[in-house]
Amino acid sequence: MASEDLFEKDFSEEIITTLEQETEPALNLESEHFEDEIDIIPNEAEDISHEETKKEPNKSLKSSSNENKMFQLPLTRIRNIMKLDPDLNVASHEAVFLVTRATELFIESLAREAYTFTMNSRKKTVQKQDVDLAIAAVDSLMFLDGAMEF
Numbered sequence: 001m002a003s004e005d006l007f008e009k010d011f012s013e014e015i016i017t018t019l020e021q022e023t024e025p026a027l028n029l030e031s032e033h034f035e036d037e038i039d040i041i042p043n044e045a046e047d048i049s050h051e052e053t054k055k056e057p058n059k060s061l062k063s064s065s066n067e068n069k070m071f072q073l074p075l076t077r078i079r080n081i082m083k084l085d086p087d088l089n090v091a092s093h094e095a096v097f098l099v100t101r102a103t104e105l106f107i108e109s110l111a112r113e114a115y116t117f118t119m120n121s122r123k124k125t126v127q128k129q130d131v132d133l134a135i136a137a138v139d140s141l142m143f144l145d146g147a148m149e150f
Contacts, residue, residue, distance in 0.1 A: 071108060073100050113138055 078100045082091045111126070113134035118126045132148055135141045 071104055073104055075100055078103065110134065110141065110144075113141065 075096055079091055079096045082088055082096065082099060110131070114126050114131045117130040117133045117137075118124070121130070123130075128148060135144045135148070
């Protein structure tokens with residue numbers, strides 16, 4: 001199948017601008033409709049003194065960098081695990097980065113789900129049974145059923 005069959009009509013800038021112009025009035029009408037329903041929240045930032053605002057960004061940057069390091073997996077270790085697959089010949093840096101990031105997000109999601117069960121049972125420590133309950137409760141984690149048996 002040729003690419004001409006896939007893309008019968010060429011998109012030009014004129015078509016794109018006309019489509020944007022057609023959708024902009026609809027978006028403006030929707031925003032005008034909802035402006036009346038939005039409650040104005042008082043600005044709490046005015047209560048904070050100027051000195052406190054100077055100190056806060058430094059603390060938040062340090063804490064966020066510590067948190068990021070805490071959730072980062074080593075790229076070289078992930079690359080070595082990926083190379084264990086005999087079907088994989090070359091693992092590009094982008095592929096290793098994406099697999100690492102996806103793994104980090106998956107672990108974070110599983111930990112959050114397990115933590116909700118920990119909090120529901122009024123405990124402070126996440127235990128194996130909390131992870132098992134999270135796996136059983138969340139449909140997207142059902143593929144892990146029985147993986148914690150060791």
